[in-house]
Amino acid sequence: MLRRWQRRLRYWLHGEDRARLLREEMELHLEMKTQELMEEGMTERDARHAARRQFGNPTARQEESRETWTARWLSDLLQDATFAARTIRKQPGFAALAVLSAALGIGACSLVFSIANFALFRTLPVHDPSRLATVSGRDLRSGRTGRSMAYPDFADLRQALSFQGMTAYFAFMPASISGRGEPQRYWGTLATANYFDVVRPVFVLGRGFDATRDDRPGESPVMVLSYPLWQSRFGGDRGIVGETIELNGRKATVVGVTGQGFRGVEAMFLSDFWIPFSMIDSLAAVDMGGDRLGNRYSQWLSAAGRLRNGASLQSAAAELDVIGKRLSIAWPASNNDRGFYVERAGQLNPGIRRMVVVFFVLLLSVSVLVLCTACANVANLLLARTSARQKEIATRLAIGAGRGRLVRQLLTESAMLALMGGVAGDALAQAGAAAMGRLRVPLSFPVDFSIPLDYRVMIFSLALSALTGMVFGLAPALRATRPDLTGALKEDRAFFGQGRRFGLRNILVVVQVAICMVLLVCSGLFLRSLHSAGNIDLGLAHRNILLMGFDPSLNAYSANDTRRVLDAILASASSLPGVESATIASGAPLDMEGTQDMFTADPRKSPVHVDLYSVAPHFFETFGIRMIAGEDFRPGIPADDAVIVNQAFANQAFPGEDLIGRRIGFYRRTLHIAAVVATAKSRTVGEEPHACFYFPMAKEARGNDSLTGITLALRTRGNPAGYAAAVRQAVRKVDPALALFNVRTMDAQISQALFVPRVSAALFGLAGLMGLLISTVGIYGVISFSVARQTKDIGIRVALGARRGQVVGMVLRQGLTLTVAGSAIGMAAALALSRITASLLYGVSPTDSLTFLAVPAALLTIATVACLVPARRAAALDPIRALRCE
Amino acid sequence: MGKNDLFPGTLDMMVLKTLTRGTMHGYAIAQLLKQLSEDVLQVEEGSLYPALQRLELNGWIEGEWGVSANNRRARMYKLTPAGRKTLASETARYRQMTGAIARVMGMA
Numbered sequence: 004m005l006r007r008w009q010r011r012l013r014y015w016l017h018g019e020d021r022a023r024l025l026r027e028e029m030e031l032h033l034e035m036k037t038q039e040l041m042e043e044g045m046t047e048r049d050a051r052h053a054a055r056r057q058f059g060n061p062t063a064r065q066e067e068s069r070e071t072w073t074a075r076w077l078s079d080l081l082q083d084a085t086f087a088a089r090t091i092r093k094q095p096g097f098a099a100l101a102v103l104s105a106a107l108g109i110g111a112c113s114l115v116f117s118i119a120n121f122a123l124f125r126t127l128p129v130h131d132p133s134r135l136a137t138v139s140g141r142d143l144r145s146g147r148t149g150r151s152m153a154y155p156d157f158a159d160l161r162q163a164l165s166f167q168g169m170t171a172y173f174a175f176m177p178a179s180i181s182g183r184g185e186p187q188r189y190w191g192t193l194a195t196a197n198y199f200d201v202v203r204p205v206f207v208l209g210r211g212f213d214a215t216r217d218d219r220p221g222e223s224p225v226m227v228l229s230y231p232l233w234q235s236r237f238g239g240d241r242g243i244v245g246e247t248i249e250l251n252g253r254k255a256t257v258v259g260v261t262g263q264g265f266r267g268v269e270a271m272f273l274s275d276f277w278i279p280f281s282m283i284d285s286l287a288a289v290d291m292g293g294d295r296l297g298n299r300y301s302q303w304l305s306a307a308g309r310l311r312n313g314a315s316l317q318s319a320a321a322e323l324d325v326i327g328k329r330l331s332i333a334w335p336a337s338n339n340d341r342g343f344y345v346e347r348a349g350q351l352n353p354g355i356r357r358m359v360v361v362f363f364v365l366l367l368s369v370s371v372l373v374l375c376t377a378c379a380n381v382a383n384l385l386l387a388r389t390s391a392r393q394k395e396i397a398t399r400l401a402i403g404a405g406r407g408r409l410v411r412q413l414l415t416e417s418a419m420l421a422l423m424g425g426v427a428g429d430a431l432a433q434a435g436a437a438a439m440g441r442l443r444v445p446l447s448f449p450v451d452f453s454i455p456l457d458y459r460v461m462i463f464s465l466a467l468s469a470l471t472g473m474v475f476g477l478a479p480a481l482r483a484t485r486p487d488l489t490g491a492l493k494e495d496r497a498f499f500g501q502g503r504r505f506g507l508r509n510i511l512v513v514v515q516v517a518i519c520m521v522l523l524v525c526s527g528l529f530l531r532s533l534h535s536a537g538n539i540d541l542g543l544a545h546r547n548i549l550l551m552g553f554d555p556s557l558n559a560y561s562a563n564d565t566r567r568v569l570d571a572i573l574a575s576a577s578s579l580p581g582v583e584s585a586t587i588a589s590g591a592p593l594d595m596e597g598t599q600d601m602f603t604a605d606p607r608k609s610p611v612h613v614d615l616y617s618v619a620p621h622f623f624e625t626f627g628i629r630m631i632a633g634e635d636f637r638p639g640i641p642a643d644d645a646v647i648v649n650q651a652f653a654n655q656a657f658p659g660e661d662l663i664g665r666r667i668g669f670y671r672r673t674l675h676i677a678a679v680v681a682t683a684k685s686r687t688v689g690e691e692p693h694a695c696f697y698f699p700m701a702k703e704a705r706g707n708d709s710l711t712g713i714t715l716a717l718r719t720r721g722n723p724a725g726y727a728a729a730v731r732q733a734v735r736k737v738d739p740a741l742a743l744f745n746v747r748t749m750d751a752q753i754s755q756a757l758f759v760p761r762v763s764a765a766l767f768g769l770a771g772l773m774g775l776l777i778s779t780v781g782i783y784g785v786i787s788f789s790v791a792r793q794t795k796d797i798g799i800r801v802a803l804g805a806r807r808g809q810v811v812g813m814v815l816r817q818g819l820t821l822t823v824a825g826s827a828i829g830m831a832a833a834l835a836l837s838r839i840t841a842s843l844l845y846g847v848s849p850t851d852s853l854t855f856l857a858v859p860a861a862l863l864t865i866a867t868v869a870c871l872v873p874a875r876r877a878a879a880l881d882p883i884r885a886l887r888c889e
Numbered sequence: 890m891g892k893n894d895l896f897p898g899t900l901d902m903m904v905l906k907t908l909t910r911g912t913m914h915g916y917a918i919a920q921l922l923k924q925l926s927e928d929v930l931q932v933e934e935g936s937l938y939p940a941l942q943r944l945e946l947n948g949w950i951e952g953e954w955g956v957s958a959n960n961r962r963a964r965m966y967k968l969t970p971a972g973r974k975t976l977a978s979e980t981a982r983y984r985q986m987t988g989a990i991a992r993v994m995g996m997a
Binding site for chain 2 (some may be wrong): 025058059064070077
């Protein structure tokens with residue numbers, strides 16, 4: 004078979020030569036025949052004629068021979084492709100609409116597919132990823148998995164026979180790295196020294212830890228860098244291995260750099276670097292209280308193991324079950340109801356995974372629906388066009404073109420459109436994925452949303468576009484080449500007013516318009532809400548504030564040193580020229596991370612939720628929060644049992660009472676209220692007033708947690724961002740190894756706090772635009788098709804004296820009826836949904852009249868334009884030509 | 890192949906059969922076919938050439954430029970082993986088919 008194709012290809016390549024030789028062969032034949040006939044006594048003329056007659060038509064034979072070596076379908080395909088390209092080029096507007104529709108549908112599907120492909124089917128870039136498993140704790144009561152485990156548990160699990168090796172790690176470890184530029188905070192993994200022997204990623208430089216040495220405390224500290232950290236901080240310096248860099252102010256030697264894609268074995272969390280357990284004591288940030296390695300209650304580790312040959316996930320799970328039971332008998336206090344769970348490494352936790360699958364199935368069905376709608380619209384466009392080309396097609400059928408051949412030609416055209424749509428759609432999907440990768444989620448540790456390019460996605464897009472081309476091309480092609488043309492036209496003829504008003508086509512357009520309406524109304528509401536969120540009174544003066552985080556606990560200061568460092572930083576920051584006031588606090592308003600607790604004023608009433616802040620003096624001045632009564636904390640005066648509360652707390656816990664100097668019980672402490680301040684937004688811009696406690700920054704000052712660190716806030720004259728460099732310098736003077744992170748202005752922080760409304764406005768806006776485009780094409784296609792179908796009727800009307808305006812009006816009426824019907828349904832649906840959207844809106848009524856007026860008006864305008872194009876085409880019809888059309 | 894004269898595929902089969910007698914050029918094949926069928930088969934002689942191309946493409950015969958009996962440059966065809974195998978199976982199939990047709994027509 005293969006040989007045959009090789010020969011065919013050779014024949015085809017040498018086609019000209021071969022044809023010449025064949026001709027020579029045939030001529031020889033004719034000559035020999037003539038010779039023979041002449042020998043039998045014919046004249047030369049007669050003999051030549053007779054030879055010819057017996058031979059048949061040499062040209063036809065030549066053609067027939069040629070076909071054996073040039074596959075006919077191939078030349079036909081080329082011919083069709085050229086023809087299709089020509090027709091497409093002749094109608095760029097139509098082509099653009101069709102390609103864009105297909106691109107939107109295919110792009111939506113491909114994007115969803117690429118995310119699902121990444122989230123669900125990713126494999127880790129390690130040696131034999133199928134044998135690498137993660138082991139987590141499982142709560143046997145709730146069935147929840149993905150729990151951390153204690154080091155002694157890990158030491159027991161490590162004995163499991165199913166694994167060749169098992170490593171434990173802690174993946175949420177912040178550390179500041181200094182040397183070679185500004186100190187900066189990074190997130191890394193603390194792991195047992197056999198980590199790299201178990202996980203086995205690729206190394207660009209050097210090696211992993213030395214399992215025989217790096218576990219023991221006191222060994223010389225080492226670290227492994229991730230590829231991105233190596234690139235961004237060390238400029239890809241190939242001499243980095245063996246160099247000493249500073250980690251939290253302590254020296255560590257770089258021993259290796261991992262390959263580009265490897266960021267640890269967690270599905271979402273990215274590791275910048277890895278350090279061995281021997282360095283655990285230098286990491287005060289991971290404060291688990293007391294003996295981290297000996298305590299079974301201190302559950303903080305994840306584990307990963309490499310399966311032994313012959314062991315499966317099932318057999319490993321069974322073995323871990325047995326170990327879990329033994330542990331719960333041996334240590335009932337800590338290990339009761341605790342089991343272990345094993346799964347392929349790099350996978351989402353099964354609970355999340357199930358949710359993700361459901362989510363993607365939903366998303367995918369929505370995007371398939373979008374694709375189907377786009378297909379239907381393009382099919383309508385094609386129908387309108389083939390109806391216009393009816394005459395050409397009829398002529399070609401009449402002079403003997405095969406129907407199959409014509410269908411194939413029309414399909415080539417739609418396949419070409421679909422393919423362009425597929426390429427554009429793939430580009431759209433990639434742009435979408437890239438946009439997602441750039442999405443800055445307001446979390447202080449790095450989360451991976453970037454989706455790498457994947458050949459599977461491209462195959463998916465291409466397959467989808469081939470299918471799409473068939474779907475939207477087949478019906479028009481078959482219809483256009485229907486042999487009984489006149490009959491077909493007669494049967495479908497619909498005079499105005501008698502058309503199938505509830506035909507599938509019309510219903511589809513109405514549904515599209517309705518959905519588009521809902522999307523546009525939602526995006527309108529979100530946009531309005533975003534606008535009004537900018538005008539919400541935050542209770543603080545947000546301009547000209549610079550915020551930054553730092554975490555002295557990373558550098559393992561003693562409590563006294565911490566106090567000294569904080570005071571020094573505060574002093575040097577406030578003495579900077581242009582700084583009006585400076586403060587430090589456990590967190591800033593609206594940074595979305597913080598501690599909350601309950602306060603019970605009266606046991607009979609429900610407790611009040613209070614947000615807790617620890618603040619240094621000048622906090623309220625710096626943030627512009629109004630002092631209502633009482634006095635701020637004063638520098639240098641210890642006020643351990645003092646607390647400042649806000650108005651919301653006063654209103655909720657002690658309405659109408661004077662609170663200054665009042666003593667309140669909070670757990671086992673008695674606090675006296677030093678001041679009452681105005682209520683500022685605490686967690687989100689849209690929240691109801693939150694009660695807040697502001698404690699004086701204690702001696703053993705810590706941030707809210709290791710994520711946000713401690714916040715330094717400055718009120719500046721002029722653009723706050725311009726002060727960042729000066730503050731860095733001031734901090735460096737205090738401690739050169741202290742990393743500053745999350746440097747941002749308060750305004751930027753507020754816009755981060757508007758993340759949810761911003762993203763929803765953007766998403767709904769995009770979806771709305773897509774819907775608008777698709778339904779515009781839908782309206783345009785349906786009206787164009789109906790105009791094309793009614794060419795004759797319109798011709799009759801014009802011939803009988805209908806004015807152009809009347810014709811335009813008729814067509815417009817038809818289109819606008821559909822639009823109005825769809826809009827009405829969409830408005831009703833949007834109103835019905837308003838109860839859901841209400842919870843996401845700030846300062847805008849879910850039935851906002853501006854939105855509900857502007858959106859339909861815009862939609863109607865666009866629909867009118869879409870109808871006007873075919874309407875004017877109808878009005879411009881020459882009655883004589885129109886009547887001859889059939 | 891002449892359209893109405895032969896069952897499809899029979900011309901190819903007969904060409905293969907003819908070539909079992911040895912290497913020959915197109916004209917000789919045509920002559921031989923005519924003689925053997927005693928002028929009954931009215932095949933357009935030209936249809937032989939597409940058939941030869943087809944057979945060559947399938948690897949059943951091999952064409953080579955040589956010299957004809959009267960010293961003219963001509964393309965000489967010879968049967969390949971694959972062609973021989975095909976001929977055998979085609980002959981068997983043909984026998985089966987004609988037998989069946991004959992039985993249906995009540996002539997067996």
